[in-house]
Amino acid sequence: MQEAINKLTTLALALGKPFNHPGLPAPLALVPDDVRLQDLEEHLDAPVRIRQSLKVLDAQTFIDYVNRFASDASAVFCNGPEGRTFIAVLDYHQPGQPSWATHKATYQCPTTVEWGNWRKQDRQKLSQNDFAEFIEENVKDIVQPDGTSTAPSAADMLEISRTLEAKKNISFRQGIRLDNGQVQLTYNEEIDGRAGASGQLNIPEQFYIGIRPFLGGEAFCIPARFRYRITDGRLFMWYELVRPDKVLEEAYTAVREQIKAAIGQVPLYEANL
Structure with a gap:
């Protein structure tokens, strides 16, 4: 008691x-x-350990942060081109030495506005006027790669878009593929409700865009195929990006190699995050 x-x-x-x-x-x-x-x-005057979870917007900031705080216990994890996420755990476990793993930095490879614009309209059938407006708004992304003199330049694409906008009261009849790979569209102008003069419009088989898929990442040259359909005299146009999934994969690989080369002895692991 x-x-x-x-x-x-x-x-x-x-x-x-x-x-x-x-x-x-x-x-x-x-x-x-x-x-x-x-x-x-x-x-206390200072915490007993770092508790910080930071999200960064570009690869170089991620690299700089890792290099500033990394120790022998640090590790970086990534989850491939589909997730395209990199997580640095700066106070990770060591063999026989568990740790709190509360100090982290995350980089999720944010995509650019330009990539989003072109992916959103990819394979979307647009009216003649809507297609022309889209090309005119994004013509700054169109490039003419070295060694592809037959590819249309930004100025060529701008001229095509303005021609499409100008030809409002017309009826398209057919398309013929030319020897140079272009497609020649034949149309009739309607004047006062009657069929008027005939005309022709040449469009390229494909064009190229040069954009950065990831914010702060490398730029890639991506081919886009022209497609069209004539329905009851109305022209519908669209484009098809060639293997955009492969472009993202290559962009992710470039970021991965950049990070791996810059973080020195800090190990980098592929993981299911």
Whole structure:
């Protein structure tokens, strides 16, 4: 009985008083309200460990952050071109030494506005006027690669879009593929409700866009095939990007190699994040 009284007395005397021990990372105290242990780390000059989860927007910032805080315990994980996410755990476990893993940096390869614009309209059948407006709004992304003199330039594509916009009251009849790979569309202009003069419009078989899929990443030259359909005299046009999935894969691989080469001895693992 006396032993129990002594323990209660000791407990009562300890309430609210911080106590420390060489084995504790921070002082502790018994809080009177609900008799629980209260961590007093917030009253120290500095935390006992880093607790930080940061999301960065480009690969170079990710690299700089890892190189600033990395130690022998740090590790980087990535999950392939589909997830295209990189996570640096700067206080990761070591063999026989578990860690809290509370200091992280994440880079998720955000895509650019330009990539989103071209992917959104990829394979979408547009009216003559809507297609012309799209090309005119995004003509700055159209390039003419070296060694492809037959590919249309940005100026050529702008001229095609303006021609399409100007030819409003026309009826298309057919398309003929020419020897140079272009398609020649034949049309009749309607004047005062009657069939007027005939005309022809040449469009290229394909064109190229030069854009960066990832913000701050490398630029890629991507071919796009012209497609069209004539229905009851109305022209519908669209384009088909050639293997956009492969472009993302190559863009991810380029980022992965960039990070791997820049973080030195920090290991990089493929994982299911």
